[in-house]
Amino acid sequence: MEQAEKGKQRLAVLFGGQSTEHEVSLRSSINVINAVDRQKFDLTLIGVDKRGRWTLCNEADYLLYPDDPARIKLSPSTRYLAVVPGQNAAQLIDISSGKALPAVDVAFSVLHGAAGEDGSVQGLLRVLGIPFVGPDVLGSAVCMDKDMTKRVLRDAGLPVTPSVTLHRADSAAVDFDAIAGQLGLPLFIKPASQGSSVGVSKVLDAAGFRQALDVAFTFDHKVLVETAINGREIETAVLGNDSPAVSVCGEILANDEFYAYDTKYLNDGQAGLVIPAQLERAVSDELRLIAQAAFRVLGCAVMARVDFFLTQDREIIINEVNTIPGFTSISMYPKLWEASGLDYPRLVDKLITLALDRARDAADIKTDR
Known part of the structure; x- marks a missing residue:
């Protein structure tokens, strides 16, 4: 070369x-x-x-x-x-x-x-x-682990899906009735540190619960059991360092039970992306402000996608934060920025520029006495 x-x-x-x-x-x-x-x-x-x-x-x-x-x-x-x-x-x-x-x-x-x-x-x-490009070590690690993400967001007073965290060593003693009583039914079970809906199951009863745990624990040693939120799936794209910008909001309309891996990447036409999402201005503004706050409190930089549920009662709940969002031809992150006036080539250029800017800022930090 x-x-x-x-x-x-x-x-x-x-x-x-x-x-x-x-x-x-x-x-x-x-x-x-x-x-x-x-x-x-x-x-x-x-x-x-x-x-x-x-x-x-x-x-x-x-x-x-x-x-x-x-x-x-x-x-x-x-x-x-x-x-x-x-x-x-x-x-x-x-x-x-x-x-x-x-x-x-x-x-x-x-x-x-x-x-x-x-x-x-x-x-x-x-x-x-x-x-x-992307968040540094801490922000990346925290956002990858959905349990840790929720802990940091809750501590900052930001809304997250109610959940229970389970570890593989304790899984045999898990009481389904107690968890269902706490979180309600249906439930979602997911590996703590996976993306693209890998290992995620929707649970309606005790038999499905045990089967879903077995699936999730094949992908991680820690699993989240979450309340199934009946709401719209809204996503935002965040771009920046100290003063991050937030894109217009987009909505996912999935024809499957939930927005699963095959729906996202293999089954063309199975999910619709509505960009911009049809939202009242006040709701859109609130979503974007919460996305910006989550980005900052989690230690993110350069880019992240922040995903929400929006209930019929206009309750906003953070679902997860993705620090290396998809850049496929059907991925939401670049599509949201395109709808916000930043096309694919300019977005990639901006991301690289932000990475170099952050490195220059980091060089000012003293590493010796």
């Missing part, structure tokens, strides 16, 4: 990963890569395979079946990468040649889910001295 052209910066795009959202990440990468301004940036493409190995990819052929959501996968590669910690020009080494890759100025990770969105890769990029 050649050095970046004079006047350009080098952008690393990370995609794939070890999580259940590997294929979603691959689809997101296509749109991000296509939207990058090649007059400003040269690219280093890093595909993370399902074993967690970083591979160096060529843009022309890094994906197999890129147009088929059910079969999309990373092209096989043996160009594995090693990393060199510290403020060092040799951040990434091509193991096959032993040579250093060109220094990366900024990274755009679309590694959705565990081992990508949970603070682990963010910590590694910090150690490598590479600025990156």
Whole structure:
């Protein structure tokens, strides 16, 4: 690989990963890569395979079946990468040649889910001295764990779905009647640290409850049991650092029991996105203010998507906060910003600019006495 052209910066795009959202990440990468301004940036493409190995990819052929959501996968590669910690020009080494890759100025990770969105890769990029798009280590970790998200939001006085947290070690002793009495029926059961509705079940009775727990505990050691909120599903996109902006609101109209993985990514036409959502101005303004407050209190930066329930009584409840939202062709985050006047290429450019701005601000923090 050649050095970046004079006047350009080098952008690393990370995609794939070890999580259940590997294929979603691959689809997101296509749109991000296509939207990058090649007059400003040269690219280093890093595909993370399902074993967690970083591979160096060529843009022309890094994906197999890129147009088929059910079969999309990373092209096989043996160009594995090693990393060199510290403020060092040799951040990434091509193991096959032993040579250093060109220094990366900024990274755009679309590694959705565990081992990508949970603070682990963010910590590694910090150690490598590479600025990156998205929240820092703490904000990423807190938002990935839905239990911790709720705890922080509740402490700040922000509205969240009522829930009970269960751990695998205690699951055998769980009393369904007690939980149903506390939270009502139906219930939703979900892994604490998964995304894209993976492992989520709707529960109506004791038999379904035990089966749903078994499913959820295959994806995480900690599970949330939540009250099923009868309300509209509203989403907002947040963009910024110290003074974050919030997009128009969008609404999800899912034809399935809930907005499940297949509905989101595989079954075309099964979910409708209404952008902007048909809301009274006062309700829309309140949703956007709460989204901004949640973004700040959770330690987010650069970007996040904040999802809500809106009940018939106009009660606003935060459902979850996603720090690496989807960037597929049907994903809500870029669509919300497009409806707010920021098209895909300008959105990607703005996200990269915000990442570099945050890194410059962080450089002012003293690290010695």
